[in-house]
Amino acid sequence: MVKGEKLAAFAVTQAPAELRARILSESKRITVRHGAARWQRLLRHWNEAPQLHLQVKNRQPSTDNVWRIPTHEGAEIELVVEPWTAKPEKIQWFALTTKYLRCNLTDLSSDQVGFVANAAPRPAWNELQIDNHDSVLPITKIDNLFNQQLHCGSLRMRARAVVDGTIRETPVLELRRFISSGFRAAITEQFGLPYLFGSG
CATH class of the missing domain: 2.60.40 (Immunoglobulin-like)
Incomplete structure (x- = not known):
């Protein structure tokens, strides 16, 4: 990594449909300690279907x-x-x-x-x-x-x-x-x- 270069990050809010489907189906097995409220809001948003x-x-x-x-x-x-x-x-x-x-x-x-x-x-x-x-x-x-x-x-x-x-x-x-x-x-x-x- 070049000095000063930004770390690569994955924006879960932009996850493809297949990954969102897998996350929702396994959501009870996923623990989020930081930003838990934001995570729950995201799941509710995805869960409308x-x-x-x-x-x-x-x-x-x-x-x-x-x-x-x-x-x-x-x-x-x-x-x-x-x-x-x-x-x-x-x-x-x-x-x-x-x-x-x-x-x-x-x-x-x-x-x-x-x-x-x-x-x-x-x-x-x-x-x-x-x-x-x-x-x-x-x-x-x-x-x-x-x-x-x-x-x-x-x-x-x-x-x-x-x-x-x-x-x-x-x-x-x-x-x-x-x-x-x-x-x-x-x-x-x-x-x-x-x-x-x-x-x-």
């Missing part, structure tokens, strides 16, 4: 906000727009698959942690677009993203659409499919999640 979220049709999420479905049952994930009078267009569906099989969340040195010595420091996700443009996604269209043999495991979903000329994105929905009940069900619904060393 209809809102989107995903849900599994005719089902309820568990108390941890995860949607659980036995592998022997069919299901449909639906894109819900509020208010219901708004009609989504250009619908895109995405599956978020784990980028790393294991992560080392600790600050231990590589000679202390063994098999996670070279693991990523935190989970990350690949965003795979799904070939579906309707407001309802049958689970059969994402069956190949679960465990190939047992068709169980965990998968995160997101959708994006244009509503009233504005790009909107849903918060992430976590979908888990399981076999049997009790301990076996709890184990099989974990397939597809990364191992987090140091998570407690």
Whole structure:
């Protein structure tokens, strides 16, 4: 940097539509300590368009906000727009698959942690677009993203659409499919999640 040159800055108020949609969908996970009132005003301004979220049709999420479905049952994930009078267009569906099989969340040195010595420091996700443009996604269209043999495991979903000329994105929905009940069900619904060393 040349002396006296201004530092490059990103003006979030000028963020492109896709980034605004992502910020709004993840706003509950973003903490702003300085200028919090200004940040909330900006979110309210961006939030004037209809809102989107995903849900599994005719089902309820568990108390941890995860949607659980036995592998022997069919299901449909639906894109819900509020208010219901708004009609989504250009619908895109995405599956978020784990980028790393294991992560080392600790600050231990590589000679202390063994098999996670070279693991990523935190989970990350690949965003795979799904070939579906309707407001309802049958689970059969994402069956190949679960465990190939047992068709169980965990998968995160997101959708994006244009509503009233504005790009909107849903918060992430976590979908888990399981076999049997009790301990076996709890184990099989974990397939597809990364191992987090140091998570407690």
